[in-house]
Amino acid sequence: MSRINNNAFFADFNSLVSLKAQAQQDPDAALKKVAQEFEAIFINMMFKNMRSANENIGGGLFDSAQTKQYTEMMDSQLAQSLANAGGMGLAESLVRQLQGKGKDVSSAEGSALDSEASFLRNLSTLDAERVRAVARRAAEDYTESAQQVVDTAKVKATDVAFDSPDTFVQTLWPHAQKAGERLGVDPKAILAQAALETGWGKYPMAKTDGSPSYNLFGIKADHRWSGDKALVSTLEFKEGLAQREKAAFRAYDSFSQSFEDYADFLKNSERYQEALEVGDNAAMFAAYLQKGGYATDPNYADKITNILSSKWFKTLL
Numbered sequence: 001m002s003r004i005n006n007n008a009f010f011a012d013f014n015s016l017v018s019l020k021a022q023a024q025q026d027p028d029a030a031l032k033k034v035a036q037e038f039e040a041i042f043i044n045m046m047f048k049n050m051r052s053a054n055e056n057i058g059g060g061l062f063d064s065a066q067t068k069q070y071t072e073m074m075d076s077q078l079a080q081s082l083a084n085a086g087g088m089g090l091a092e093s094l095v096r097q098l099q100g101k102g103k104d105v106s107s108a109e110g111s112a113l114d115s116e117a118s119f120l121r122n123l124s125t126l127d128a129e130r131v132r133a134v135a136r137r138a139a140e141d142y143t144e145s146a147q148q149v150v151d152t153a154k155v156k157a158t159d160v161a162f163d164s165p166d167t168f169v170q171t172l173w174p175h176a177q178k179a180g181e182r183l184g185v186d187p188k189a190i191l192a193q194a195a196l197e198t199g200w201g202k203y204p205m206a207k208t209d210g211s212p213s214y215n216l217f218g219i220k221a222d223h224r225w226s227g228d229k230a231l232v233s234t235l236e237f238k239e240g241l242a243q244r245e246k247a248a249f250r251a252y253d254s255f256s257q258s259f260e261d262y263a264d265f266l267k268n269s270e271r272y273q274e275a276l277e278v279g280d281n282a283a284m285f286a287a288y289l290q291k292g293g294y295a296t297d298p299n300y301a302d303k304i305t306n307i308l309s310s311k312w313f314k315t316l317l
Contacts, residue, residue, distance in 0.1 A: 047078070158206075160255075161204050168200045169195075176188075188308060206230065207228070207229075234247045282304075
């Protein structure tokens with residue numbers, strides 16, 4: 001007696017050929033296999049209803065066309081495996097009815113068959129609503145759990161802090177070179193300015209929720225900025241006196257974006273054109289930045305120059 005593979009892959013169309021041959025040699029076994037295939041189709045339809053209910057309330061956080069395709073493939077294979085493993089009894093009921101076992105049976109068996117037939121008739125209407133209800137509850141639980149995972153995994157400003165000047169320089173030097181090329185400025189001056197603004201990356205600016213702003217150059221969020229912001233306490237100098245005040249600063253998605261916006265900020269501002277004209281002279285570049293009003297600290301340019309002239313900074317590059 002030939003044997004039908006109960007673990008067949010759902011997309012294996014060659015199984016149809018085997019099923020035809022099986023029908024000639026062992027009709028009962030073939031009938032069981034057909035019933036299992038029907039039950040697999042029905043179970044897959046239930047899965048599709050559940051997925052559809054999830055999509056109707058917004059879907060998952062990470063859904064895409066690719067994940068949807070692989071999910072459908074997984075559902076099809078799972079439906080096939082469940083049906084072959086006994087499923088929900090639908091295949092067995094079909095076999096019993098198609099083999100005529102509903103005739104000349106005891107009253108108990110007849111009652112069972114009637115119950116099974118009633119189940120088959122009403123399943124598509126009654127259970128569809130139950131499936132949708134369960135799917136909605138599951139989707140709500142999934143969305144809440146997924147949000148908790150996202151909140152827990154959210155990067156904090158302290159996570160992107162640099163542990164040493166060497167790490168700071170080696171990580172950000174390529175970005176400084178790119179910005180320097182765009183501006184015609186010595187990239188060392190740009191990196192030195194970022195080091196001054198952030199304490200060599202040890203004190204990254206954080207947003208209200210604790211996530212990093214990636215702001216390396218202390219650029220404030222004025223009327224020209226429509227992106228995300230970080231409201232932090234800053235030290236400002238007015239009439240030579242230092243005082244603390246709250247200010248909104250630009251927030252980015254990465255350090256790379258911070259460098260890119262820094263370059264755009266200088267290029268698009270008339271106040272810093274003189275600085276860009278002497279950009280190959282790092283000390284003069286810093287002096288003209290201060291002259292243009294980049295910072296209120298009266299010693300801002302000197303601090304950048306001191307970083308540039310320090311021996312240990314030179315050894316890092």
